[in-house]
Amino acid sequence: MRAALATLLLGLAVAAPAWAGDLTVSLRTPAGKPVAEAVVMVAPQAGAPRGPIHFSWPYRMAQKDMTFVPFVLVVPVGADVSFPNLDPILHHVYSFSPAKTFELKLYGRDETRMVKFDKVGVVSVGCNIHDDMTGYIRVVDTPYAAKTNAQGEATIAGLPAGPASVTLWHPYQKTARGERVVAAAIPAAGVLRLAETVDLRPAPLKHGKY
Amino acid sequence: MIRAAFARLSLARHLRTKLTVLYAGLFGVILLLISAAVYSAVSNAAQRQVRGELTASGTVFDRVWSMRTEQLRQGAALLSRDFGFREAFATHDQATIVSAMENLRARFGIDLAFIVGVDGQISAADPGKLRPHADELVQAFYNSEAPAGVYVLDGTPYQMIATPILSPDLSGWVVFAARLDDGEMSALERLAAIPLDANVAHKTAAGWTLSSGGGLTDRGSLNRFMDGALAAKARSPRGLKTPAGAAIGLVKPLPSLTGKDGAALLLTYPMARALAPYQPLLATIGLTGLLGLCLVVLGSWSLARSVTRPVSELDRAVGRLQRGEDGHVAVESQDEIGRLAESFNLMATEIRERERRITHLALHDAETGLGNRLTLERALAERAPSDGAAVFVAVLGIDRFAHVRGAIGYAMAAQVIREVGERLAGLQRDGVVCRLSSEVLGLVFAAEDEAAAEARIVLLLGQLEQPLHIGGDAIDVALTVGLARAAGAASVEPIEQASIALDQARAAKRKVAFFDAAAYGDPSSNLALMSGMLWAIRSGEVELFHQPKFDLRSRRVNAVEGLVRWRHPTRGMLRPDLFIPMAEETGHIRTLTDWVLRQAIADQAAMARLGHQMEVSVNISGRLLGDHDFADFVDRTLSQAVGRICFEITETAVIDNPTMALELLDRFRAAGASISIDDFGSGLSSLSYLKQIRGQELKIDKSLITDVAESQRDALIVRSTIDLAHSLGMKVTAEGVETANTFQLLTAMGCDAIQGYLIAKPQPLNELLIFLREDGETRSYG
Numbered sequence: 005m006r007a008a009l010a011t012l013l014l015g016l017a018v019a020a021p022a023w024a025g026d027l028t029v030s031l032r033t034p035a036g037k038p039v040a041e042a043v044v045m046v047a048p049q050a051g052a053p054r055g056p057i058h059f060s061w062p063y064r065m066a067q068k069d070m071t072f073v074p075f076v077l078v079v080p081v082g083a084d085v086s087f088p089n090l091d092p093i094l095h096h097v098y099s100f101s102p103a104k105t106f107e108l109k110l111y112g113r114d115e116t117r118m119v120k121f122d123k124v125g126v127v128s129v130g131c132n133i134h135d136d137m138t139g140y141i142r143v144v145d146t147p148y149a150a151k152t153n154a155q156g157e158a159t160i161a162g163l164p165a166g167p168a169s170v171t172l173w174h175p176y177q178k179t180a181r182g183e184r185v186v187a188a189a190i191p192a193a194g195v196l197r198l199a200e201t202v203d204l205r206p207a208p209l210k211h212g213k214y
Numbered sequence: 215m216i217r218a219a220f221a222r223l224s225l226a227r228h229l230r231t232k233l234t235v236l237y238a239g240l241f242g243v244i245l246l247l248i249s250a251a252v253y254s255a256v257s258n259a260a261q262r263q264v265r266g267e268l269t270a271s272g273t274v275f276d277r278v279w280s281m282r283t284e285q286l287r288q289g290a291a292l293l294s295r296d297f298g299f300r301e302a303f304a305t306h307d308q309a310t311i312v313s314a315m316e317n318l319r320a321r322f323g324i325d326l327a328f329i330v331g332v333d334g335q336i337s338a339a340d341p342g343k344l345r346p347h348a349d350e351l352v353q354a355f356y357n358s359e360a361p362a363g364v365y366v367l368d369g370t371p372y373q374m375i376a377t378p379i380l381s382p383d384l385s386g387w388v389v390f391a392a393r394l395d396d397g398e399m400s401a402l403e404r405l406a407a408i409p410l411d412a413n414v415a416h417k418t419a420a421g422w423t424l425s426s427g428g429g430l431t432d433r434g435s436l437n438r439f440m441d442g443a444l445a446a447k448a449r450s451p452r453g454l455k456t457p458a459g460a461a462i463g464l465v466k467p468l469p470s471l472t473g474k475d476g477a478a479l480l481l482t483y484p485m486a487r488a489l490a491p492y493q494p495l496l497a498t499i500g501l502t503g504l505l506g507l508c509l510v511v512l513g514s515w516s517l518a519r520s521v522t523r524p525v526s527e528l529d530r531a532v533g534r535l536q537r538g539e540d541g542h543v544a545v546e547s548q549d550e551i552g553r554l555a556e557s558f559n560l561m562a563t564e565i566r567e568r569e570r571r572i573t574h575l576a577l578h579d580a581e582t583g584l585g586n587r588l589t590l591e592r593a594l595a596e597r598a599p600s601d602g603a604a605v606f607v608a609v610l611g612i613d614r615f616a617h618v619r620g621a622i623g624y625a626m627a628a629q630v631i632r633e634v635g636e637r638l639a640g641l642q643r644d645g646v647v648c649r650l651s652s653e654v655l656g657l658v659f660a661a662e663d664e665a666a667a668e669a670r671i672v673l674l675l676g677q678l679e680q681p682l683h684i685g686g687d688a689i690d691v692a693l694t695v696g697l698a699r700a701a702g703a704a705s706v707e708p709i710e711q712a713s714i715a716l717d718q719a720r721a722a723k724r725k726v727a728f729f730d731a732a733a734y735g736d737p738s739s740n741l742a743l744m745s746g747m748l749w750a751i752r753s754g755e756v757e758l759f760h761q762p763k764f765d766l767r768s769r770r771v772n773a774v775e776g777l778v779r780w781r782h783p784t785r786g787m788l789r790p791d792l793f794i795p796m797a798e799e800t801g802h803i804r805t806l807t808d809w810v811l812r813q814a815i816a817d818q819a820a821m822a823r824l825g826h827q828m829e830v831s832v833n834i835s836g837r838l839l840g841d842h843d844f845a846d847f848v849d850r851t852l853s854q855a856v857g858r859i860c861f862e863i864t865e866t867a868v869i870d871n872p873t874m875a876l877e878l879l880d881r882f883r884a885a886g887a888s889i890s891i892d893d894f895g896s897g898l899s900s901l902s903y904l905k906q907i908r909g910q911e912l913k914i915d916k917s918l919i920t921d922v923a924e925s926q927r928d929a930l931i932v933r934s935t936i937d938l939a940h941s942l943g944m945k946v947t948a949e950g951v952e953t954a955n956t957f958q959l960l961t962a963m964g965c966d967a968i969q970g971y972l973i974a975k976p977q978p979l980n981e982l983l984i985f986l987r988e989d990g991e992t993r994s995y996g
Contacts, residue, residue, distance in 0.1 A: 100300070105304075128381070131382070135380055137382070138382045138383070208378070
C-alpha cells in the first residue's frame with residue numbers, strides 16, 4: 005500500500021516538471037563485464053527535493069542459502085530493514101560498522117528481525133557463524149539513488165537539469181571507500197547515457213585454505 | 215716420446231736401470247689406476263648415500279615446514295575468528311587486542327605475534343620495529359589468499375603466516391611468526407639420519423645470507439651455488455666447494471612471504487665426513503700398493519742383474535777383442551745367453567785365426583812365401599841405425615828374368631825366386647829378405663859403412679850366383695844389386711832409392727851400385743819444371759842459341775843449328791837434354807817446337823837483314839812425327855821464312871810409326887823444309903831407314919868424330935859413311951869437331967860441313983851476328 009503510494013508520488017514527480025531529465029549509467033569492468041550490485045547516487049547542483057525519501061524496492065535483507073539477499077541494499081536514512089531468515093539453519097547477523105553497530109543473536113527459520121538505520125553510510129553485515137556471508141546496506145539521504153542490475157545498468161529519472169556529481173559505489177571497488185565521483189550535465193529533457201568503468205577487487209574468499 | 219725421455223735419463227744407459235724403471239713404472243701406473251678406480255667407486259657410493267640422505271631429509275623438512283605453518287595458522291585463526299576479538303578490533307580497543315594476542319602467543323609458544331590493519335596500523339606488544347614493514351606486509355597479505363612464507367625482520371628470517379580479520383569486511387590480519395634460527399635448524403638436523411648441516415638462506419641486496427651467519431663458505435661461492443641450484447630444474451643435491459673441502463648441498467626453496475626476495479633451506483654435508491668410514495680401506499690399498507712397488511723394484515732389479523751380468527761380461531769381451539786381446543768369456547749358464555757366449559767364444563777364436571792369416575797375407579808374398587815390401591818397410595822402421603853400424607837396403611834384381619821365366623815357366627820361375635830368397639836369408643841371417651816385385655828381392659842389413667856394405671854384397675853375390683838345381687835342372691842366375699843407406703826414420707825412401715840404384719847399376723852395366731842422387735835428379739822438381747816451361751817461353755827465359763856450320767866447299771859459315779837454352783831463374787842455365795825428354799813425355803814439346811820454329815824464322819830474317827843468308831836447322835822430336843796438326847802448323851809457318859829451314863830428325867824417331875813418320879816428312883819437304891838425319895852412328899842406325907828417309911843431309915854423331923884422328927877403325931867408318939851418304943845424294947856434316955887435326959882429316963875425307971867448338975859454340979843471336987861479321991874476313995881452321 006505504502007509502496008504503491010510511493011510509486012505514484014514518484015510518477016508525479018517525474019511527470020510534473022518540464023525541466024527534468026533522466027540518467028542511465030552503464031558500468032563495466034576494464035575487462036568489459038557488466039558490474040551489477042553497484043550503487044549510483046546523483047547530487048544535482050540544484051539540490052534535491054526535501055521530504056521523506058521512498059524507494060521502490062523493499063527494505064529487506066534476507067538470509068537465504070547462506071547468503072545475504074540482496075548483496076547490496078539501498079535504503080533511505082531512518083529506514084527499518086527486516087532481516088528474515090529463510091534458511092533451515094540459525095544465523096547470527098551482526099555489524100561493527102560505525103554507521104550502524106548491531107547484533108542479531110542466533111535466530112531460526114522464518115524469523116525476522118528489524119533494525120532501524122538512522123545514519124548515512126555503509127553498513128557491512130556479516131554472520132558470526134558463516135564467515136562467507138557478507139552483505140552491504142548503503143544508507144542514503146537522497147532520492148536520486150539506484151542499484152545496477154545484472155546488465156550493469158541503473159536509471160535514475162526526473163533529475164533536475166544542470167550539472168550534477170554522480171557517485172559510483174561498490175564494496176569491492178579499488179578506490180578509497182569503494183567510491184568514485186564523476187561529473188555529469190543532466191539534460192532538460194531526455195536521457196543522458198553515462199558509461200563508466202569500475203575496477204573491482206576479487207571478492208575475498210573467506211573460507212581460505214587455512 | 216717416452217723412449218726419448220728414457221734415453222735422456224743418464225741412468226737409462228744401463229739395461230738394468232731401464233728394466234727396473236720400466237717394470238716399476240708399469241706397476242705404478244696400474245696401482246694408480248686401481249687406486250683411482252677404488253677411490254672413484256668409494257667416493258661415488260658415499261656421494262650416492264649422502265645424496266639419498268639429503269633428499270630424504272629435504273622431504274622430512276617439507277613435512278616439518280608445512281606442519282609448523284599449519285600450527286601457526288591455527289593459532290592465528292583461533293584469534294582472528296573470535297567474535298569478541300573482532301569486536302574489540304572493530305572498536306579499536308588496542309589494550310584488549312594486544313593482551314588477547316599476547317595471551318595466545320604465550321600459550322602457543324610463538325616468537326612473534328602482531329596485527330596489521332588494512333590501513334597499515336600495527337597492533338603489537340612492540341610495534342616500533344614492525345612499523346617500517348607495515349606497507350610491505352599489507353601488500354603481501356592482499357596478494358595472497360593464505361599468506362605464509364619466510365619474511366626477514368632485522369636480518370632474521372621468520373616463518374610467518376597471516377590470517378584475515380573479517381568484521382565482516384577484511385579489516386586486518388593476525389600475523390604469527392616463528393624465528394628460523396640455529397635452534398630450529400638443530401631440531402631439523404636431529405631429524406636427519408646423517409649428521410648434516412641445515413641452514414636457512416635468504417636473499418638480500420648483497421646476495422644470499424645464511425641464518426647461521428655464514429661460515430660455510432664465502433659469499434661469492436654461496437651466491438653461485440644457490441642461484442645455480444635454484445635455476446636448475448631438478449631439485450637434486452649438488453656439489454659445493456667450501457673452505458673445509460668439497461661438500462654436497464641440497465637447496466629447497468622456501469615460499470617467501472612477499473614473493474620477491476627468495477629464501478631457501480640449505481642442507482649440506484661435507485664429503486670428508488662421508489668418506490671418513492672408507493679411510494681405513496683407502497689407507498690399506500695405498501700401503502699395499504707401496505709395498506708391492508718396493509717388491510717389484512727389488513724383484514725386477516735382481517732379475518735384470520741376472521740377465522745383464524753375462525751381457526756386460528760379453529760387452530767387455532767384445533772390447534778386448536776389438537783391442538786385439540783374448541776375447542773369450544767364461545760360460546756359466548745354459549740359457550740363451552750361455553749359448554750366445556759359446557758362439558761368441560767360437561767367433562773370437564775364428565776371428566783371431568783369420569786375423570793372423572790376413573796379417574800373414576799382408577806381409578808375405580803368396581807365390582813364394584817370402585816377405586813382401588811391407589815386411590821390408592817394417593824391418594826398416596824397426597832397425598834404427600845403431601852406433602857404428604848403419605842400415606842398408608839392397609835391391610837384388612835377377613837379370614833377364616823374363617827370359618828365364620819364358621824358358622822354364624811361371625811356377626819354376628817362382629821357385630827360382632824362392633830358392634834365391636831362401637839362399638839369401640841363409641847367407642845373411644841378421645837381415646830381412648823379401649820379394650819386392652816379380653824378379654826383385656829386397657834385403658835389409660846392417661853394415662859399418664858403404665864400403666863394408668858393398669863388400670858384403672859382392673861376397674853374397676858370389677854365393678848367390680851359384681847354379682840352382684830345380685826339377686833336376688841346373689839354372690844359372692845373374693843378379694844386379696842396387697844399394698841405398700837408410701838415413702833416419704824415413705822408411706820408404708831407401709827402398710825406392712835402392713830400386714833406382716838397381717836401374718842405375720843396370721844402365722851402367724855394373725853388378726853393384728849405390729844410389730846416385732845427382733844422376734837421378736829430382737823427379738818432383740822436374741815435374742815442376744815442366745809446368746813452369748810455358749811461362750818461361752812467354753817470359754823469355756827460354757832462348758834460341760845458334761851453332762854455326764862451316765861449309766868446306768865455300769870455306770865459310772852458311773848455316774846454323776838452332777839449339778834451345780833455358781835460363782832458369784833459380785837453377786841457372788839448363789841444357790836441353792835435361793828438359794827436352796821431359797817435355798816429350800809431358801807433351802810440352804809441341805809448344806816448345808812451335809816457339810823454336812817461329813824464333814828460328816825470326817832470327818833468320820834478322821841475320822838476312824844484316825846480309826847473312828843462312829840456312830837454319832831446327833831439331834824436330836820424334837814425338838811430332840805423328841802429329842798432323844804440327845804438320846799443318848809447319849805448312850802455315852814455313853812460308854814466312856826468308857831462307858831455307860832444315861828439320862833435323864833422328865832415325866829412331868821414325869822407328870815407332872814409320873808409315874806416318876815418312877808421310878809427315880814428305881809433307882815437311884813439300885812445305886819447303888829440307889830434312890837432315892841427325893846423330894847418325896850413335897844409336898841403332900838402320901840402313902833401311904837411311905834408304906827410306908830421303909834427306910838432304912846426314913850428320914855424323916860426335917861419338918864417331920871424337921876419336922877419328924886416333925882410331926883407324928873410326929876413321930874407316932866415317933870415311934865409308936861419307937861415301938855412303940854421297941852415294942845416296944846427301945851432304946855430310948860432322949858434329950863435335952874440336953881439333954884442327956880432325957878438321958883436316960874430315961876435309962880430306964870429303965866431308966861437306968863442319969860443326970863443333972872448333973868453329974864456334976852455340977851462342978845467342980847477338981853474339982852470332984858478331985861472329986858472322988868476323989867470319990867475313992878470312993879465317994883458317996886447319
